[in-house]
Amino acid sequence: MRDVLSTCQPRPEILAGTFNPEIFTASLSKVLGDYRKGEAREGAASLYSDPVAFFRDATHPTQGLCTILDNALARLTNGDLSRPAMQRLDTAFGGGKTHTLIALAHAAMQGQPLAEHMAGILAPERLPAPGQVQVVGIIGDTVDTLRETAGGAAPKPNTLWWMIAQQTLSSEQQASIQSRLDDASAPASDEFFETLFGDRPTLIIIDEIAQYLSRMEAAFPGVGAEQSAAFLMSLSTYAAGRANVSVVLSLASATNAFGDFNKLIRKLQSTHSMSSAEAEAVVREAQRGVLDVVNRTSEATTPVQEGDLSRIMAKRLFVSVDHAAASEVASAFIETYRQAGTDLPAGANDPQLHDRLVAHYPFHPTLIEFLSEELAQVESFQGTRGLLRTLARAVRRIWEAKLAIPLIQTGHIDLSDSTIRNELLGKTENSDLVPVLDSDISKASGTQATSRTVAGELDAANPHPDGYPVHEWAWRAVFLHSLIGRGGGLQDEKFGIDITSAVYEMASPAIKPATVRSALETIEREANYLRERNGRLYADTVPTLNNILRRIEGNVAHAEAMTRVEQVVRSLIKGSSVFDVHPNIDNSEGIPDKTPKPQLGILAFEVEEMDPARFIERRGDAVRQYQNQVFLLAPSTTHIAGTTWTESRTHQEHRTRQNILTLARKAIAVERLKENPENWGVSHEQLQKGEFRERAAKSPAELRTAIDESYRFLIYPGREGGRVVVRDLGKRGAGPTAGGSGGMHLEDAILKQLADEGELITDDRASTAEAITLLGKLFFDSLKQVNVSDLIERFATRRNWPILQRPALLATVLVEGAKRSSWCLGHMPDKDSHKPDPLYHKDNPPPLTVEPLEKGGEGWILCTKEHAKQLGWLESIVRDPNTVGAWIRQVIDSRDQVDLGQLPQIIEQEHDKVDAHVYQQQLENLFAQRQLVAYPREAFNEEGDADPDQAMTGDSVPVGGVTSGIVVPYQTAQARGWITKPKVENRSFVLRTPEKIKQLFNLLSGTGLAQSQTEVQALQIRAETPDKAPFQLMFGQTKVGALVESRALFAALNNRVRFTTEKHEVRLTLGELDPNCKFTKMLEQLEG
Incomplete structure (x- = not known):
């Protein structure tokens, strides 16, 4: 899937930073003025006054624009009376109203010479000859509503009919209807309109009609708006039957998303000394009449539909866009949304979404919707110009950063950029949110930042595989949606954004919805100013407890954090039955020598480098004697001599070390705030809220978990020649030491590792043949007779020997080995004795009271049986x-x-x-x-x-x-067939009584006949199941002992089959009998 860097080519001036969005500021008044001055031509200074550049560089042929032009010029050029005589433009933000009216003016005035440049917009036959159509333009928000008269008489109203006449008739031509032009009452006769227009094709453009009428009503109360509405009705009636007149007007701006309604109210208050209520009443009255007329007499067209705005922006921002790539990108996004399932809003499953994604390419639809439908509600954002400035700067920053992204999404608007900040915060009067940005999301570029934002810290601690700052991008989306509706807070549905919508806005094929959701869910826990309430995410200027906690964390010294880590390390393993535990050691002196139990030294977290040999082989400057009893537990952050770290591993462990210290500071901060909340202006009531209570409970647990998972390297002398080995215990999950319940306790993990490698003889293994054989080889590796006291010491000193789960376990090993005849265990307290007394072995097993470890094993010896025989210690003759x-x-x-x-x-x-x-x-x-x-x-x-x-x-x-x-x-x-089978007469037994059959099955379901060699020629069982279905089972030639191996079957038959009729029976035929088997006699008793 290709990224926007390879599919789109921004305009050079955008990449150079010289782009001036004002060149795309449309002004119908200026264009019409340039035509009157003869300056509207190819090569004109203004893009909008140059008809060729206007259609070539600045016009995207939306369906609405094409429809308006086609309808108007089909009447004026081709005399098509089926087309509407009056058209109105319904517009919203970035609706293309002014752009459409300028396009109409150019097409009507220039006509046929523009045919090549208007290909795809208007058919050539619709274009008139140059000068064929006269164009009347009335700009309702700027035109004067009255004019002065000679002689100091009262000013006269600039009525619609008077203003049209000024553009269609000369002074001499106006003379015949002058009285009507000066009259405030609307003319309605065909003669008046014939004089006004004649036969010449006339295009009448009335822009911002609602504003004009409101101002007329204010100047001439009760007359201005009413008479204007009456004129429009008459004009519509006249034009309907005459192909030489076409009227196009717009009336949405007075109440549209730009806030012009409020502007108009303020203007009326200023110019006519009205109160706000009076001005609003005038506007409402003016609009009521004209809206009724216009809605009944005109056909509505929306110049810009959904998807058009993205194409318009793309045309203004990019030299070229490879739309062929759009479908592939859209399919990838659709598949990402499909896999996410219910984690996304309903719109993500819209069957039309693929087409919408293609239509908006290279922008994500939610970005354009946010800018055009939400941010546009802020009056000072300046509508299309504000949108264009924002997107232009965003595109530049994306290309400067070389962001390989498939679509431009809300979170990709770089809020560190000063220009974008000014556009989105300064011009929307949200500058008080700058601290939110600098603290939580994106610091201003170019500043000497000494620390990261919260999002930056989270992205550094949890880097995305492709390096995308997921937390920063996701939090940007939340922040941007907090710029609108702040006054209404959570009561305003436009304020903030719900988490599923935020996930939808920032998820992509490379950043899965679950990843975005996870980043957003950290807001409540980590952010200083971003909040979550009732499922809504938003920015607030009031710092959260997170902010206060972070300030406290900043005052926690390194030594304090390290002390807290040491406290947790001390609690990792408590009350071990196997080891003497020594936490937080930093040298070999911390592990004692010559102790009964194995020693586990837990390395101090602050130790960055360690050599295991120094701990195992020495204690301080002295040679350690009990080297086989030294075990070390080290955190992953400590480099162990003999191991090699890659650069990546080095960075990883550095992050782990810093993360643990940060968690320690967090835990300390929570405790300090809990103890003295008033020191930071926090009430005790605030701390009782669920947010802090959950934080206070989780913070220590998170620290324990991180430390528990870090202490994962076990170091000890291995069985292979006693060489030091390092074993990774793994992360084990949230075990008991971490306050959880699903993982393995740290000591359990250690013991399992040692047991799996044969380094630990456990209680369970001590009496097994495997363990006895292993230890026998070690006990008698050089001598056939050893002192038990020496064995005790060898377990501590010989590094290739295992250790025992407990010292007393050696007694179990010695006794069990004697019982198994693996060796002989003897008591010989007098060294001058010629033989032990007693000597225990398989044929003379040790009694339960024997204690070979008493007094450290003194007086007890162990020897091989061959050795005992050679010395004549086994001369007694066995007669049992x-x-x-x-x-x-x-x-x-x-x-x-x-x-x-x-x-x-x-x-x-x-x-x-x-x-x-x-x-x-x-x-x-x-x-x-x-x-x-x-x-x-x-x-x-x-x-x-x-x-x-x-x-x-x-x-x-x-x-x-x-x-x-x-x-x-x-x-x-x-x-082997070396025996001739004796001739045997088969014996048959038949049992029909349920009680006797039950006794037979009891015999066969036990173990008493397991060794029987009596031959069974056949066994037949006929019965019925509980639901009275017939049941039959047959065995071929076998032996009674083999039948007993199926004891579970006979136990089941005893409970699940019934013998209720004469046909139900058990028939058993026996062959050669085992002379030691009593089965035949049992059958005879049952049959008798």
Whole structure:
């Protein structure tokens, strides 16, 4: 999408600053005077008196202008009686009334020579020959209403008919109707009009008819206006049937937006010594009669419609405008508005908006509407001239600043420019608002400003990606809408602007509506003079509490702000169960050494540079001993040695530091104002209003949030070789330390970071196999036996070790590791003892009362199980049958197949010596229970597969038992097809009683049968649902243990299906039975 810098070329004099808008000041009186003097021609000094330059450089062919000209000249040149004999111009601000009348005068007087220059405005056949049409011009606001007479007689009125005669007839020609011309009564006969006009085509232009009639009524009460209205009625009747007369008049200026009505009242008061009420009565009476006549006898045309004014301004301000770009820009704006949805006023969704945007290009419609329909109400703004001066200067400033904007919008009017300030504030009598501009929005250019405006500060703190000053532009729109209706305040709908309209005026494809809204919403919180009340934004000369607070902030010293920051830092982490916390440290002396708990040093905010090694490796000048217990928390604003900051990062952190100090000053200012409001002329009642109360609550919270989010860098010795690592904790959101509830507490974030990286052994992880394995490697990295007291110190001194969530957690680790047989834990208080007493391990687990950390771990040792065996500390023979049986299963399951002759030695190596008799008994039990299968060595072929016929398990075990061969887990042999399945007779069970079926489902929804290997050939369930729909479920071949895995299904069936008829049943067919399974007996009891 192209910007206005590339699609528009301003006039050179605008860019040079020499543009004089007075050249576009239209005066019909001067043009007609120049024609009478012969000076209205090409090359004339005045743009409006040069007909060629007038149409070439200053005229945009609006539909209204073209219609007026075509109607008048179709009658006068072509004799077209279908066209209206009398036309009136209805105008508002910048309505093009005078411009249209001048165009009509040029076309009638010059005629055909202008055909080329009027292409697109008037058809060539409408143009008369030069001099063919006589033009009568009456300028109602300047013409004299009476004339002196010879001999000192009473003055005579300058009536409309007398003034027309002076321009159409010579003195000799007037003689025949002189008495009628001098009479104050309006003539009405055709003979009079025939004499007045003859056959010559005559164009009568009456400008400002309402002002003329008001002045006539004041000079000749009860006669002037009435007779003028009567004449106009007669003239209209006469002209209607004669093609050689066309009347064009305007009457809107007396009450239009320029304030001429008030001017007229003042003029009558001055010239006729009238009171204001008398003058107003005269004006009302004069207008009543003429409006009635004119409205009934003339056809109304508006010279300038919506959209025309933008084209007119563009023609006067730019050499060229690429209107082809307008459609693309309009589409982009429409899409922006569509995405915003309800955040914009209804007009943003107008189906005609695209066409309006194109028609107003390169201006946004709301800018022209503001200038022409609102600011124009201010009398001293001078209407079109004021608009032209403002836009000319605005365009120059845009090009000087090289603003790459797609449309010129309200906020782009540069209020720092002295010329624009004078135009918009000086000439509208709003100079008292200058402090508002200088404080909140835009300081005057060229001044030695030592500080930014509030909007400037906000734009610096929250820069737009494209560098647009969003706050300044958005606030300008609010300010400009505060120039009108100030006297009526919020009761005047023109005063101020609602937030959705302000968003609409300044939103663009690059500045989304949500961004503009956010900028506007800061007004109430940040601005000194801009306010928000009942959804309306406006400027006020009375400073807000924000202004007072900002003055207090300015008196808060740097040291005071820093002290407040330190107070907040002290409260970031309170009552930590893991760390001893030391806030606001600036050197390594602030972190003690040789303490039981890990130490967390929170760096002072004022520290700008720091070297982590100085804190971790030393305490002051001494070498730190407990280096693994040092953790540092630093703000993002502190540069950490070893890290590289880009220029952008440097600027960013500088802004962060200044923002936090500013927030600290704000918090202090709020407190000072709250404590002593009378010191600043504020009442306690003002502080009870919602605005201040909300500010007082939010200010400390905003400071806490900013500081909490800044302290995001955690520094500590890492697991990889103990090297110092720096970790970014992120902003975490509005956590508890920031007074919110949606984010993560700062200490929680620290602990999570350490736990995720394995730097912290938490209560939850201490008893896990992962943690026990990790710590076992660290405990026995160089020795097979260590003192517990040494382990305690190593957690504090060895930088590649993790830390414990609490020191007592080491006891949990030591006991749990012994239980898991990861190591042996022994008590050996006498160093001369040859073995610990007791020695705890998996087969001799520690009791609940054991306390290996008592007296700092003195007298307690930790060793590997292999080490204990080597020293003969595990020589006791295990005779517990369950333990021996479990060891046999564990050894065989872990290897798939084991030589039976080597099995005892393997068990001793991995566990302990066992009683031979118990060993043999447990081995026979496992064969009988079909948990193990033995094969002679010769049963295996070359591929390693065993002959099923030589399998020894269950009933096939020889009478003397198995004494040699290869032992395999039963399930493994079964899976490999090394076992011939015994012939089994299937058994079927049928249950129909709901109570018994419920008991069956209870069995299958529990865990008691989870290990059952009993085969299930089929399970069929026929029932109905609560709404009596049939229900059927079938299982194929499986095992009882597998069915139990679907326990949730059977629990659900117990509650959701019904067994109400003989057809409803559960049919179960079993195959090979698990000898250890009691399921069959349970079924027999249920079926019986």
